[in-house]
Amino acid sequence: MTRSDHPIGLSVRGATKVYPGTLALDKVDFDVRMGAVNVLVGENGAGKSTLMKTIAGVEQLTQGQIIRNGVPVDFATTRDAERHGIGIVFQELNLFPNMTVAENIFITREKTRFGVDIVSDMQRAEVRRMMERLEHDIDPDTQVGDLRIGQQQIVEIAKALSQDAEILIMDEPTSALSASEVEILFRVIADLKRQGVGIVYISHRLEELIRIGDYITVLRDGRITGTRPMEGVDVAWIVRNMIGSASKDFAKAEEHAFGDEILRTESVSLPSKSGGLAVDNVSVSLRAGEIVGIYGLMGAGRSELFECIIGRHPHSTGKVYLDGADISDRDVAGRIRRGIALIPEDRKAEGLIQILSIRENMSLSSLNAFTRLFDLDLKGESRRVLDFVRRLTIKIASPENPVSSLSGGNQQKVVIGKALMTEPKVLLMDEPSRGVDVGAKAEIFRTMRQLAADGLGILFVTSDLEEVMALSDRIVVMSNGRITGEFDRPDASEEAIVACSAVGHEPDVHLEENVA
Structure with a gap:
């Protein structure tokens, strides 16, 4: 298909987003074409999730404009975006663990009788149909907290599909899925394309982007560095636009006894x-x-x-x-x-306390090392935290900023730093x-190799x-x-x-x- 076969359903023009100490987006132009997969790729901290949150009404632009079907719009809330047919599968799972699968999927959009009573049977039946479409046998009455993270990811996808969105944003939807589950999701995406849905797809798995994408846009440090149809795009082109070189180094082992x-x-x-x-x-x-x-x-x-x-x-x-x-x-x-130190699979629920600062999260498991009678050696703590920030190349404006202000990949590095600060064997x-981009992944793997060379055992x-x-x-x-x-x-x-x-x-x- 040509570009004329994929009309533009939403445009972002001159998008700029400023956080304290950080320019997250810098005059970004982005188009969502309908009936196509619009791939958005970039390193952690490049601004991908920020851009998508502005489209979904989670965040508001500092400057710039969003245009929907040719008309300027202002999404002050997620409800505003939903009314314009926009749904999102968040990178960080947005579910209530103490509620059932059905309750999570229909929360704030419950199916009711005369607007009063929730019709639970109707909701359960709809969930079963969605799970059949997603080829999963997840009971609608199961509490989400009892599901493994990959199953929770499926619930998050089902929640977005239930909105019948015209534009569906998928932010790292396969990060916790097995290979067979990825294939199921790709079949669902192909079906949505046939229905004319415009899909924005974010992933760090570069090969799958090439496989399913129709158009690609690359962000680096909040700016667009490349945008084109997917024909002729290879992994080297993507990586070169992401990090300035075509390297995809997974840090081959240095021999040591x-x-x-x-x-x-x-x-x-x-x-x-x-x-x-x-x-x-x-x-x-x-x-x-x-x-x-x-x-x-x-x-x-x-x-x-x-x-x-x-x-x-x-x-x-x-x-x-x-x-x-x-x-x-x-x-x-x-x-x-x-x-022994553990870096858990679900960093948001088990690895971090989102309301605490980066410094407080990183030192949480090793506070005894900074305890002086009844006080904490805050200067020593800060020096140690900044040392690991440098070693792991964590992109931060200040260690006192909340950890929730970081991109997903940088949050993962904070969890790794937190574990290493306990000086484990x-x-x-x-x-x-x-959820970590190709550049950050190589850095993490080089760190793992260096730690092993220093005598640490890694499982x-x-x-x-x-x-x-x-x-x-x-x-x-x-x-x-x-x-x-x-x-x-x-x-x-x-x-x-x-x-x-x-x-x-x-x-x-x-x-x-x-x-x-």
């Missing part, structure tokens, strides 16, 4: 809320200076294993050893003091690059094959709560890893031969 075993789990098991075992008799080891990647699809039990290692589930069984000492009877605080990293979870192959000294594959494969890096192949991740509880002779 591993130390003694630093962490070992023996027969760790955790009952699942839905019956059976979320973690089923898992034994894994980690040496000082080693990076072990755990790969698996959603529901494989990877995150639950990390929660057992950090001591979050006292009812789990099995043993956890650190430096040869049994620490199974220690709680979370005790295991952190012993030298073992670092557990659950999807460390989720990390990822659903990205490229990452697990590039970073790991050893790869462990999980499926249905069990370890189904283990490979030294030279012996690993993407085909073997994927095959192991699809294994159920029944052993597969051929796979066992591959692992051996």
Whole structure:
């Protein structure tokens, strides 16, 4: 199709957004074409989410204009944007954990009888239809807090679809989805395009942008650096416009000797809320200076294993050893003091306190290091925080700004800094690059390699094959709560890893031969 086949449904002209100490958008022009996927890409902090929030009525422009169907509009609230047919799937999940799936999807838009009584049966039936469309069997009456983060992402997408929006903004919709769930979402997007819906799609997974995009716009430091139809665009073009070069370096390993075993789990098991075992008799080891990647699809039990290692589930069984000492009877605080740190998958809910400053968030787990009798050494705390801000290249105007003012990728770096400030011996990293752009990802991975070279043991979870192959000294594959494969890096192949991740509880002779 040509551009004339995709009429412009919304335009932004001269968009400028100023926060205290930060120019987030600088005279940005952006068009949303209908019946097409309009890709928006850029590094963390480039201004993508800010631009989308102004279109969705969450934020208001300092200067500039939004034009809808040729008419200037002013979106003072999200309701104003919704009335003009604009819906958004936020990068950071915007759900109430103590409410059901159906209640979350229809909140403020409840289906009522005569405007008085909420017709719950009608809402549940509509949710079932949406879940069938999204090819998921999520009960409408399940509390959202009981769902894994990937399932919560599906609920967020269903919530946006329920609005029948003419323009649908998707900000990192696949960041917590498995490969099969991404394919389902792409089928839904293709269906929406056929219906004439204009889709704005933001993602750091560059290959998927090329696959589904019709038009692409690149932001860097709040300015447009490239915009064109997707034909002829490749990853090198995108990265060059994002960061000024075509490099996509995942920090290949520098060879160094591993130390003694630093962490070992023996027969760790955790009952699942839905019956059976979320973690089923898992034994894994980690040496000082080693990076072990755990790969698996959603529901494989990877995150639950990390929660057992950090001591979050006292009812789990099995043993956890650190430096040869049994620490199974220690709680979370005790295991952190012993030298284990966890970077959780959901940074917003489990890694940060949004109302606190960047400094307060980063030092939260290591306050004892700055305690002087009844006072805190605030100068020492600030020096230490700024040191990690520099080491992790976190883009901030001031460490006293609220952490909620940062982009998603920079918030992720704050969580990593918070863990490193505890001076751990073992670092557990659950999807460390989720929602992180290609430049920040390379920085995080280089940091991981340097930490390993300094003797830190790193156990990390990822659903990205490229990452697990590039970073790991050893790869462990999980499926249905069990370890189904283990490979030294030279012996690993993407085909073997994927095959192991699809294994159920029944052993597969051929796979066992591959692992051996």
